[in-house]
Amino acid sequence: MTGAIVFVVAIAILFVIITLFKTARVVPQKTAYVVERLGKYNKTLEAGFHILFPFIDRVAYKLTLKEEAIDVIPQVCITADNVSVEVDGILYLRVMDPVKAAYGIANYRFATTQLAMTTMRSEIGKLDLDKTFVERESINGNIVNSVDLASDPWGIKVTRYEIKNITPPMSVREAMEKQMRAEREKRAEIALSEGERQSKINRAEGEKQQNISISEGEKQRRINEAEGRAKEIEAVAIATAKGIREIATAINEPGGQNAVNLRIAEQWITEFGNLAKTNNTMIIPSNMSDIGGTVAALTKVFKETK
Numbered sequence: 001m002t003g004a005i006v007f008v009v010a011i012a013i014l015f016v017i018i019t020l021f022k023t024a025r026v027v028p029q030k031t032a033y034v035v036e037r038l039g040k041y042n043k044t045l046e047a048g049f050h051i052l053f054p055f056i057d058r059v060a061y062k063l064t065l066k067e068e069a070i071d072v073i074p075q076v077c078i079t080a081d082n083v084s085v086e087v088d089g090i091l092y093l094r095v096m097d098p099v100k101a102a103y104g105i106a107n108y109r110f111a112t113t114q115l116a117m118t119t120m121r122s123e124i125g126k127l128d129l130d131k132t133f134v135e136r137e138s139i140n141g142n143i144v145n146s147v148d149l150a151s152d153p154w155g156i157k158v159t160r161y162e163i164k165n166i167t168p169p170m171s172v173r174e175a176m177e178k179q180m181r182a183e184r185e186k187r188a189e190i191a192l193s194e195g196e197r198q199s200k201i202n203r204a205e206g207e208k209q210q211n212i213s214i215s216e217g218e219k220q221r222r223i224n225e226a227e228g229r230a231k232e233i234e235a236v237a238i239a240t241a242k243g244i245r246e247i248a249t250a251i252n253e254p255g256g257q258n259a260v261n262l263r264i265a266e267q268w269i270t271e272f273g274n275l276a277k278t279n280n281t282m283i284i285p286s287n288m289s290d291i292g293g294t295v296a297a298l299t300k301v302f303k304e305t306k
Helices: 002-023 098-103 108-125 129-134 136-154 170-252 256-278 291-305
Strands: 024-027 031-037 040-045 048-051 057-064 068-078 084-095 156-167
Touching: 002 024, 024 031, 031 098, 040 057, 040 098, 057 098, 068 108, 084 108, 084 136, 098 136, 108 136, 108 156, 129 136, 136 156
Parallel strands: none
Antiparallel strands: 024 048, 031 040, 031 057, 068 084, 084 156
């Protein structure tokens, strides 16, 4: 009898525990529980502690509200110029409406991934191979817009899509490598020629500035020499005028006339002696002995000139 009572009590305790487990629910942060009552949607439980009706209510779906990153497997795409490339990427999405995500589609992750893959093939097919490498941002934006529009009935928000790798065939990669090598060599040749051209321009400009400086220096030198000669002539003229004024003053003083006569006689004798030294033939004046008369004649000329 005692054993039967213990068994009944144990069954009752187990029933209570199961009932509590069925009725009490703690929902983590950024998580939503979709509750069904007798197989029909009843409510959505947000973060916190909740009590359900045992054996009537049940949690049918547990959905995360965090942003999810889904890896899109590599796939072969054909470009507009008929080149096969292997493309993969990452899709970022978030559940906005748990009810639509639970009942709108069976597996929203698989559906959005497949939709992103088909849209990516379509976008790659619109571009040539060269443009696929530079139009990644445009491709990503078009994929996000298309997938987000299509997944709106599922309560899904596609936030962004990123292409990870675009891998062309080996033959195409080799051709691209040759093209890039040729382009680099071309840019190097252009840079070298531009450098040489600029160097020649700089040298020509330097020579031009040097010639201008030399001509300016020569011009200034000639100006300075001309100014110096002008000042020299002016100084000589001033000195000559001053000497003449001094001579005139001295002549007008007492005894000045006798000094002039003496000076004229000395100059006449000196020049006559020089003439005799430099010429083999000379004409001797008839009044050579009359030096006083000659001096008197020269003095008369001097007076008339004065």
